[in-house]
Amino acid sequence: MTILMGAVAYDAKVVTIWDGFRRYFTERGLDFDYLLYSHYERQAEDLVGGRIDAAWNSPLAWIRARRLADAAGIKLEALVMRDTDRDLRSLVVTKVGSGIENLSQLDGRTIAVGAVDSPQANLLPVSLLRKNGLIPGENLTVRRFDVGVGLHGDHIGGERDAARALMAGAVDAACMIDANHLLFSREGVLPAGSTTVIGETDPFDHCNMTIGPSADPAEVSRFRELLLAMSYDDATLRPLLDLEGLKLWCPGRTSGYQALETAVDEIGFYGSGGDVRASDYRP
Amino acid sequence: MSAPATIDLEDLGLESGGHLLVQRGLRDLPVGGRLSVRGQDPALRTHLGAWCRSQGHGIDLTGVTPVVVKGSASSARWHRAERAGRPDVNGVVPRADVRWGLAPRGALVEEGGPPLNVDLIDQDVVWADAARQLYVNGAARQWNPDTAIAWDAEFELPEEIETAVVQVMTYLIENEYAALQIPAKFIGRLHPHYREVMQVLSVQVADEARHVEVFTRRALLRSSELGVSGAGGRASLQTLLDEPDFSLAAFLLSVLGEGSFLDLLSFIARHAPDPVTREVASLAQRDERRHVAFGMAHLKYAVEADRSMLGRMRMAAERRHDALASTAGLNQDVFDSLIVLAAHSWSPAAITDGWSAVQQLQYDMDQGRQRRLAQLGFPADEATELSALHTRNFM
Numbered sequence: 001m002t003i004l005m006g007a008v009a010y011d012a013k014v015v016t017i018w019d020g021f022r023r024y025f026t027e028r029g030l031d032f033d034y035l036l037y038s039h040y041e042r043q044a045e046d047l048v049g050g051r052i053d054a055a056w057n058s059p060l061a062w063i064r065a066r067r068l069a070d071a072a073g074i075k076l077e078a079l080v081m082r083d084t085d086r087d088l089r090s091l092v093v094t095k096v097g098s099g100i101e102n103l104s105q106l107d108g109r110t111i112a113v114g115a116v117d118s119p120q121a122n123l124l125p126v127s128l129l130r131k132n133g134l135i136p137g138e139n140l141t142v143r144r145f146d147v148g149v150g151l152h153g154d155h156i157g158g159e160r161d162a163a164r165a166l167m168a169g170a171v172d173a174a175c176m177i178d179a180n181h182l183l184f185s186r187e188g189v190l191p192a193g194s195t196t197v198i199g200e201t202d203p204f205d206h207c208n209m210t211i212g213p214s215a216d217p218a219e220v221s222r223f224r225e226l227l228l229a230m231s232y233d234d235a236t237l238r239p240l241l242d243l244e245g246l247k248l249w250c251p252g253r254t255s256g257y258q259a260l261e262t263a264v265d266e267i268g269f270y271g272s273g274g275d276v277r278a279s280d281y282r283p
Numbered sequence: 284m285s286a287p288a289t290i291d292l293e294d295l296g297l298e299s300g301g302h303l304l305v306q307r308g309l310r311d312l313p314v315g316g317r318l319s320v321r322g323q324d325p326a327l328r329t330h331l332g333a334w335c336r337s338q339g340h341g342i343d344l345t346g347v348t349p350v351v352v353k354g355s356a357s358s359a360r361w362h363r364a365e366r367a368g369r370p371d372v373n374g375v376v377p378r379a380d381v382r383w384g385l386a387p388r389g390a391l392v393e394e395g396g397p398p399l400n401v402d403l404i405d406q407d408v409v410w411a412d413a414a415r416q417l418y419v420n421g422a423a424r425q426w427n428p429d430t431a432i433a434w435d436a437e438f439e440l441p442e443e444i445e446t447a448v449v450q451v452m453t454y455l456i457e458n459e460y461a462a463l464q465i466p467a468k469f470i471g472r473l474h475p476h477y478r479e480v481m482q483v484l485s486v487q488v489a490d491e492a493r494h495v496e497v498f499t500r501r502a503l504l505r506s507s508e509l510g511v512s513g514a515g516g517r518a519s520l521q522t523l524l525d526e527p528d529f530s531l532a533a534f535l536l537s538v539l540g541e542g543s544f545l546d547l548l549s550f551i552a553r554h555a556p557d558p559v560t561r562e563v564a565s566l567a568q569r570d571e572r573r574h575v576a577f578g579m580a581h582l583k584y585a586v587e588a589d590r591s592m593l594g595r596m597r598m599a600a601e602r603r604h605d606a607l608a609s610t611a612g613l614n615q616d617v618f619d620s621l622i623v624l625a626a627h628s629w630s631p632a633a634i635t636d637g638w639s640a641v642q643q644l645q646y647d648m649d650q651g652r653q654r655r656l657a658q659l660g661f662p663a664d665e666a667t668e669l670s671a672l673h674t675r676n677f678m
Contacts, residue, residue, distance in 0.1 A: 083336070083339060084337065086336075087332075087336070088336070089329065089333075091329065177333075178329050178330070178332060178333040179333040179336065179337060181326070181329065181330070182297060182298055182326075182333050182334060185296070185298030185299075185326075185330075192296055192298045192299045193296065193299075196325065197325065197326055197329055231359070232339070232355070232356045232359040232360070233359045233362050233363070235363065235393070235394035235395030235396075236395065238359075238360065239395065245337070247338075247339030247354065247355075247356035248339070248356075
């Protein structure tokens with residue numbers, strides 16, 4: 001039996017990565033194939049509908065799939081995740097000298113966020129702001145940079161545009177993931193020393209390999225075993241692991257998604273049964 | 284747990300190079316070793332967390348000072364790395380590994396990456412101990428075609444003498460094309476581990492490009508047209524281009540061909556009817572000496588490594604002779620032009636002198652070839668016989 005996995009084609013490198021991994025699996029006797037999606041919503045629906053056996057899911061796609069599965073009385077498994085999917089943080093950043101040094105000073109101001117469906121550059125930091133009494137549309141204006149809608153923030157463009165808007169003085173603060181703050185500072189999009197981090201979310205988890213109801217348990221067990229056995233020592237795998245942004249696969253865990261569940265509920269992005277409710281979301 | 288090693292980044296941030304100090308601090312720690320990172324950059328904790336995640340290191344943020352826990356990935360990349368020989372000439376290995384790719388000799392090569400698509404990977408097949416010295420000499424003795432020759436030197440030549448010079452230049456250009464393309468072709472097949480050989484061949488290509496330049500410029504100095512190109516001469520050169528074996532190509536081109544050309548260029552320089560022709564021929568001859576020296580040095584090395592090389596060289600010369608048996612060899616126009624060039628005039632006495640000079644040239648070429656063949660280890664009778672088989676096209 002084949003394990004058919006869904007992956008979202010947010011970049012051409014996705015083909016290189018999964019072609020390479022497919023070779024690795026088939027050489028070790030696991031019949032593996034993959035299917036590319038243009039966005040995460042259909043992938044989540046197909047996973048729960050049993051049309052694919054596994055899905056390489058964004059955190060938001062995990063939440064949608066879990067909600068759809070719960071409504072259908074199905075159990076999903078977060079099989080593995082990358083070492084880089086654990087304990088990420090999103091930041092709220094201002095310009096040095098703007099006089100804004102803490103979150104409460106954003107009252108009445110404008111912040112830039114990434115795409116509507118970006119957990120790290122929109123949903124999670126906006127939830128953090130809410131917790132600090134800053135309610136979009138009431139005492140906070142949110143300027144959204146919708147790049148790659150449907151890709152759940154995998155496309156870096158929205159975050160970069162938000163950072164540029166901050167430096168251009170078009171907004172008072174910008175939201176981005178910690179690694180991108182470092183990246184933009186190195187690139188000079190945010191010149192070194194020009195910004196201050198005034199807010200930081202608690203650590204949260206990112207993607208996971210979700211197993212759906214149609215997968216054969218024995219094959220899943222082999223799939224997990226082979227993923228966890230991928231070694232950065234292996235010169236054939238190393239370039240693929242570099243492209244996918246990990247050094248090793250870790251066992252999956254679902255403890256790091258609670259903040260995103262809350263954020264999704266706060267704005268009614270998805271209903272509790274996994275229906276898409278956000279009216280301005282068109283993947 | 285022992286106290287972690289500590290570094291202080293002061294006010295240096297990770298976005299401005301702070302990662303270098305962290306990496307340096309981690310370098311000598313074992314996997315799992317802890318490095319405490321102090322610093323005043325306000326974003327230090329945040330950036331250190333993101334950086335550690337991307338590098339496969341752990342981070343402990345429970346204390347006041349963040350502590351990096353060394354992961355295995357940073358060293359994993361080099362676990363199976365190997366040195367591509369040693370950088371000096373004694374570090375050349377008998378067989379270069381195509382998996383080293385374009386890594387310089389002596390570099391520590393990470394496993395993986397595309398193998399180099401080359402087939403000249405054996406030292407015996409390409410090496411010459413003199414390669415380094417020949418490269419150094421060649422690089423130091425490059426000359427500028429524009430200034431090395433007095434292009435505006437005054438001279439008058441009768442029209443038909445000038446025509447003979449143009450014909451000889453046309454012939455030389457054609458031959459230099461072959462002498463350029465052959466090393467160029469082998470450079471693309473050569474493992475760069477044999478760096479000195481690659482460098483010698485590259486200078487050879489540059490030399491020939493310069494010869495093409497000055498011969499063309501001399502041909503067109505007083506004339507708007509070039510001379511003729513005979514089918515037999517081109518057939519002779521084609522057999523050189525078609526030789527796929529590095530050593531045999533060096534034998535046919537550098538030892539026999541360019542070796543004969545040394546005498547030809549010397550002849551042209553000596554009998555040139557004008558100063559420009561004399562200069563272009565002498566400068567080219569100076570370079571060609573190096574090419575012949577490399578061919579000789581390589582073949583001596585190859586023969587020493589394997590005596591059967593002599594037999595293969597003999598067969599290559601015979602094969603080439605057979606292939607050219609049904610062709611005219613040297614274009615009659617070239618041969619006649621050499622006589623006229625040396626005669627300087629059309630008087631019967633001058634033509635007699637020119638004729639004798641060309642007879643002497645052929646004798647000198649034959650003697651030179653025999654001498655070089657003997658130096659390579661051929662017995663005298665075999666050297667005589669093989670020299671006689673050499674193409675009538677000289678090259």
